[in-house]
Amino acid sequence: xxxxxxxxxxxxxxxxxxxxxxxxxxxxxxxxxxxxxxxxxxxxxxxxxxxxxxxxxxxxxxxxxxxxxxxxxxxxxxxxxxxxxxxxxxxxxxxxxxxxxxxxxxxxxxxxxxxxxxxxxxxxxxxxxxxxxxxxxxxxxxxxxxxxxxxxxxxxxxxxxxxxxxxxxxxxxxxxxxxxxxxxxxxxxxxxxxxxxxxxxxxxxxxxxxxxxxxxxxxxxxxxxxxxxxxxxxxxxxxxxxxxxxxxxxxxxxxxxxxxxxxxxxxxxxxxxxxxxxxxxxxxxxxxxxxxxxxxxxxxxxxxxxxxxxxxxxxxxxxxxxxxxx
Amino acid sequence: xxxxxxxxxxxxxxxxxxxxxxxxxxxxxxxxxxxxxxxxxxxxxxxxxxxxxxxxxxxxxxxxxxxxxxxxxxxxxxxxxxxxxxxxxxxxxxxxxxxxxxxxxxxxxxxxxxxxxxxxxxxxxxxxxxxxxxxxxxxxxxxxxxxxxxxxxxxxxxxxxxxxxxxxxxxxxxxxxxxxxxxxxxxxxxxxxxxxxxxxxxxxxxxxxxxxxxxxxxxxxxxxxxxxxxxxxxxxxxxxxxxxxxxxxxxxxxxxxxxxxxxx
Ligand SMILES: Nc1ncnc2c1ncn2[C@@H]1O[C@H](COP(=O)(O)OP(=O)(O)OP(=O)(O)O)[C@@H](O)[C@H]1O
Ligand SMILES: [Mg+2]
Numbered sequence: 001x002x003x004x005x006x007x008x009x010x011x012x013x014x015x016x017x018x019x020x021x022x023x024x025x026x027x028x029x030x031x032x033x034x035x036x037x038x039x040x041x042x043x044x045x046x047x048x049x050x051x052x053x054x055x056x057x058x059x060x061x062x063x064x065x066x067x068x069x070x071x072x073x074x075x076x077x078x079x080x081x082x083x084x085x086x087x088x089x090x091x092x093x094x095x096x097x098x099x100x101x102x103x104x105x106x107x108x109x110x111x112x113x114x115x116x117x118x119x120x121x122x123x124x125x126x127x128x129x130x131x132x133x134x135x136x137x138x139x140x141x142x143x144x145x146x147x148x149x150x151x152x153x154x155x156x157x158x159x160x161x162x163x164x165x166x167x168x169x170x171x172x173x174x175x176x177x178x179x180x181x182x183x184x185x186x187x188x189x190x191x192x193x194x195x196x197x198x199x200x201x202x203x204x205x206x207x208x209x210x211x212x213x214x215x216x217x218x219x220x221x222x223x224x225x226x227x228x229x230x231x232x233x234x235x236x237x238x239x240x241x242x243x244x245x246x247x248x249x250x251x252x253x254x255x256x257x258x259x260x261x262x263x264x265x266x267x268x269x270x271x272x273x274x275x276x277x278x279x280x281x282x283x284x285x286x287x288x289x290x291x292x293x294x295x296x297x298x299x300x301x302x303x304x305x306x307x308x309x310x311x312x313x314x315x316x317x318x319x320x321x322x323x324x325x326x
Numbered sequence: 327x328x329x330x331x332x333x334x335x336x337x338x339x340x341x342x343x344x345x346x347x348x349x350x351x352x353x354x355x356x357x358x359x360x361x362x363x364x365x366x367x368x369x370x371x372x373x374x375x376x377x378x379x380x381x382x383x384x385x386x387x388x389x390x391x392x393x394x395x396x397x398x399x400x401x402x403x404x405x406x407x408x409x410x411x412x413x414x415x416x417x418x419x420x421x422x423x424x425x426x427x428x429x430x431x432x433x434x435x436x437x438x439x440x441x442x443x444x445x446x447x448x449x450x451x452x453x454x455x456x457x458x459x460x461x462x463x464x465x466x467x468x469x470x471x472x473x474x475x476x477x478x479x480x481x482x483x484x485x486x487x488x489x490x491x492x493x494x495x496x497x498x499x500x501x502x503x504x505x506x507x508x509x510x511x512x513x514x515x516x517x518x519x520x521x522x523x524x525x526x527x528x529x530x531x532x533x534x535x536x537x538x539x540x541x542x543x544x545x546x547x548x549x550x551x552x553x554x555x556x557x558x559x560x561x562x563x564x565x566x567x568x569x570x571x572x573x574x575x576x577x578x579x580x581x582x583x584x585x586x587x588x589x590x
Contacts, residue, residue: 051425052425053421053424053425073329073427074427076425076426076427077427079425081422081425083421083422085417086417086418087417087419087420087421087422088418088419089340089344089418089419090418091344091347091348092340092343092344092347096343100336100339100340100419101422101426103332103335103336103339104332104333104336104422104423104426104427104428105426105427106327106329106332106427132347
């Protein structure tokens, strides 16, 4: 008990594609929980199941204590959602969009009027409330959608790639709002992203790939699990130092576009050793702390491509079906 | 307010808000009937004569077509409003309605009422323009016409919703327009009286639900005409027309809401 989201052995199969493959996890009240994964990993599918838009092929999910299959109505009342693709009515004004949402959730006119002003101020759109959404920038639309998702004061807010395609300032501003909401209202946030830096905002992250959870922990623990620092070594042209380093120091070495990627416990003391042993064969050495990217590479053997594809392009991408993988 | 009523009202309100905000649509609604009147009155009518008409038939083709034009505008507006839920479901507002704590069937009904409201707005414009077609209507007749048009439009919007619910993509849209709406219209008796066509076509016309709507509209407009002329213009009793229309609203309403609720 006490978990606001409980997911048990959830699976979703579309024809030949296993989009979500037997995942289980729980989310605590007030937590910011993130799904981090590449295109087609099954992030949106999981969200759609949790908010009762899709039926799972197998498994169970409970939100705020209600079963998504048996009590969809109560589940819907407990959640707010920002979809991956905009679902605003762009012919109507910002205020009208919020008003319609409030009507659907049964807010009385007086409460609704107050809330609309409240959320618009929270996301900094109060002056633009009478303008047609069509005239809004991508960031403004996203902020409006977050305001709308929160308008009926849900206990859980789902955000499917809330800041995709937005500039860093806007992303930071949106995160400021989200942290404030969590702090002031005890809101639970479930979000998906394929931005590593965005995942850092989460209390806990599930790394998901091919519909499976590969790891689940706090960002710090995930990074710590790599056990140290990351060195990038660029050898002198034509020399493959990988086997040599691997044998000599008994460390993990991988080829990457930037050079040799080496995981070591204590980077600062390893560099002098490396330099004195192999200095004449090395062009440069670069030391950094591990990032979630490194965790992802370690777990899946490849990097998440941080492409800034448009929604339409990504829709096309995700319609290429991935073959069944078992 | 119970959740279902809330949903019906919200969806209807949203469609109506949009209608009022879209100036091009309102201009289209005004312009389209004027174009019909012009084409039918000045163009088509010059090439048309009534085959097998009783002596003393003294109405022009434009006058004959007027109820058909009413039906046509309602047909197009209703079906396209119904089908527009595809756009909404993929790209817009409807996604947000689908996760709200309201029943799906209520959403479909709200949509049907919204589509019918748009169709009615256009019908009102056409009713005001009746004198242009040399058709004179008294108030009672106009009200009765509106009632019939509303039934037609409700049935057809539900029909559009049902089709949309079974369509995965928008590619089928043009097909439906060509192979469904056009035959529905041409076989409805809007353009020619059923009495003067070959038996096989009369049979098809009897299968076309819109036939009964057009028949009822024409009956209401020409009910004061000479009985012999009336029986050439109108095929069925108003009771029959009305029963068929009501049945259609119920059947298509059930099919539309069921199809819409059923989809994932
Ligand atoms: N309605 C559907 N029918 C068939 N296959 C689907 C459907 N929805 C999703 N899929 C498939 O399921 C897999 C997971 O898709 P999902 O949208 O959950 O990925 P995602 O992690 O959200 O990716 P992205 O970052 O691109 O949004 C993909 O292979 C996709 O093609
Ligand atoms: Mg997605």
